[in-house]
Amino acid sequence: MLSVLIDTLDDEEGLARTLACLVGGAVEGVVREVIVRDNGSGDGTLAVAEHAGCHVVTGGLAAAVGAARSDWLLVLEPGARLESGWTDEVAAYVAHSSMPARFSRASGSRAPFLSRLMARPAALAQGLLIPKRRAMASKAADAEALARGLAMKTLRAGIWPALGRQGR
Structure with missing residues (x-):
């Protein structure tokens, strides 16, 4: 089982979209x-x-990570949507790995070529699956900083990045 962490500010629509895609994972016990x-x-x-x-949680990232009851965290941006079938891939991965991972971009989710050239990629655009102990050891101030610079495996399960973040 895993705890999902969403770092948000004034994004009720994005949060609702992300929560909707997590319902299946809750039903399946992931x-x-x-x-x-x-x-x-x-x-x-x-x-x-x-x-x-x-x-x-309204405190810092450390307070949010500390509040998690699971050994693994799934960190998402508000508005990001996971494709169906993600639960099987994640459950299999956390059972046999200790390395952080991210999702593959869903087909059709890439921004236009020039937008990708001009924008800096967001570290959290493809989500982050990370052991809680590793997140606790981080000095990151926010979820984006937590995902930045990590060596990660890319899962086959797909993600649609948050609207407006697809090319970043």
């Missing part, structure tokens, strides 16, 4: 809990998180 680390949202983000039964 997702134990969802932790939403809110950075001071002024819109309905907190209401969406609370209505969905998420654990809301």
